[in-house]
Amino acid sequence: MTTEGEDRAFILHRYPFSDSSLVLEVLTASQGRLGLLARGARRPRSALGGLEAGRPFLLRWRGHGELPTLVGADEASPARLFDxxxxxxxxxxxxxxxxxxxxxxxxxxxxxxxxxxxxxxxxxxxxxxxxxxxxxxxxxxxxxxxDLSHCAVCGSAWQPGTDAWSQGPGTAPRCPQHAEPGAxxxxxxxxxxxxxxxxxxxxxxxxxxxxxxxxxxxxxxxxxxxxxxxxxxxxxxxxxxxxxxxxx
Ligand SMILES: [Zn+2]
CATH class of the missing domain: 1.20.1440.120 (Recombination protein O, C-terminal domain)
Structure with a gap:
């Protein structure tokens, strides 16, 4: 089944695929993280050039399986340069x-x-x-x-201003009564x-x-x-x- 999609997205990571293409890992507004194949994106003057991290895009894709094909990318705001x-x-x-x-x-x-x-x-x-x-x-x-509201051992509620709580194994907080030595x-x-x-x-x-x-x-x-x-x-x-x- 072929699916089509369009969403606001940021590029998280990109790596070369074949001679001229890229695989993109992107974070979309409503569908979470996706992998997309940008065919020909590494060719000079490709319409899919400039797909870089840190820029907001409106992406369109088509295809099926784990790696649909990117068919359009519009930058949603002017590019910013990072130091x-x-x-x-x-x-x-x-x-x-x-x-x-x-x-x-x-x-x-x-x-x-x-x-x-x-x-x-x-x-x-x-x-x-x-x-x-x-x-x-x-x-x-x-x-x-x-859960920062309750002690992981006894379930007592955290109250501001009481003796400091501490970090337990697995990082769940603990009340003073259940603190481990040196935590x-x-x-x-x-x-x-x-x-x-x-x-x-x-x-x-x-x-x-x-x-x-x-x-x-x-x-x-x-x-x-x-x-x-x-x-x-x-x-x-x-x-x-x-x-x-x-x-x-
Ligand atoms: Zn406790």
């Missing part, structure tokens, strides 16, 4: 989506979160907190976010931020615990295979430090 830091952050976001989602699994909340993180990439050029927001939104959209603390402000709208940067004091908490959750889903983008981001930040430039 190296923005490019690495985009690579990280795309790698997370590729590693944690499957094809043909609709996730409209994820598309909204992806659009939001790309906007933040532009407006907050030198921040990183919006990556934490995207990580949490991604976990929520895929149904893997830890990372989850400050109140961290839980409050993750439970709220995450519209603004979290308090500076919780940024590092927040990064570690979300990293532990994501790592538990990655089957031990590291993220290439994380290695590149760490190397970039180290070069900034080595050269005396400010690290944000």
């Amino acid at each position: 190296p830091w923005q490019g690495l952050c985009l690579f990280y976001v795309n790698e997370l989506v590729l590693r944690l989602t499957a094809r043909n699994d609709p996730a409209p909340e994820l598309f909204a979160a992806y659009t939001e993180v790309l906007e933040a990439l532009w407006s907050e050029r030198r921040a990183t907190w919006y990556l934490r927001r995207f990580e949490q939104r991604l976990l929520q959209a895929l149904g893997w976010a830890a 990372p603390v989850l400050p109140d402000a961290l839980i409050q931020w993750l439970r709220g709208h995450m519209a603004e940067a979290p308090p500076a004091a919780v940024r590092e615990p927040l990064r570690r908490y979300l990293r532990a959750q994501i790592d538990s889903l990655l089957d031990g295979r590291p993220l290439e983008s994380r290695r590149l981001l760490a190397a970039y930040l180290q070069r900034q430090r080595d050269s005396g430039r400010p690290v944000w």
